[in-house]
Amino acid sequence: MDQRQALIAFGALSQETRLHIVRMLVVSGLDGMAAGSIAEKAEVSPSNISFHLKELERSGLITQQRESRSIIYTANYEALGRLIRFLMEDCCGGNPEICAPAAAVAACCAPATKEELQ
């Protein structure tokens, strides 16, 4: 991920409704959620949710796909992973202090972590 994309992603996450959307979509997994359901849960108008979903899609953090009348939005796990990686990269150069807590969290998905550490 380059700096330009990171800037857009941080901007996307810096708004309450959008951060809420991303967190819901991450939890809802591969099924994703329809725009209408997202609007309902987030308690904002359809046109407003559409505005924010568009912004999030532009950032690459979520993707959309039409399913009959609904449009289903899904979290882009790869993009989220790349953003975390971007945040971590500089620090690892000379500052393990930052990575330590992050590594602790990474450890929560132990299978992947152990694999990577070999």
Added chain:
Amino acid sequence: MDQRQALIAFGALSQETRLHIVRMLVVSGLDGMAAGSIAEKAEVSPSNISFHLKELERSGLITQQRESRSIIYTANYEALGRLIRFLMEDCCGGNPEICAPAAAVAACCAPATKEELQ
């Protein structure tokens, strides 16, 4: 880190000059950098750098301390770590896909990582 603080931190990182500042401070480590040096490197005016430094301090991502005539700014590694942790937390609940790449990066600071994993 709660959601409110994360929102502010993402907002702080969503601006080109500010992201640049954070990356420089992370690289410059515990020595930090004086406001003037930051302004020079970032090629922005003193008053503008002051505006952005204030915003970054509000987010908690950097700290300041006066050193004679200069004011030295330093990256707050703990806060950066907490932000990464915030980004990772939800996903680890059910989605190791995101953590795997992050764990790979975390592995680069092996000493700290192994410690945390015990």
Added chain:
DNA sequence: TCAACGTTTCAAGGATTATTGAAATATGGA
């Protein structure tokens, strides 16, 4: 084909954020 549903687009307005230059503040040395 028509009506209903789910969603997006658009234009207008309001709100927030960024930039600028001038003036103010704090510090240290002559």
Added chain:
DNA sequence: TCCATATTTCAATAATCCTTGAAACGTTGA
């Protein structure tokens, strides 16, 4: 004390972002 340095604050303007409601679009079932 006075001056130079390093930085911040302030007010004004410019730029960007968010919200709103009305209208348009694509899809489905009658």
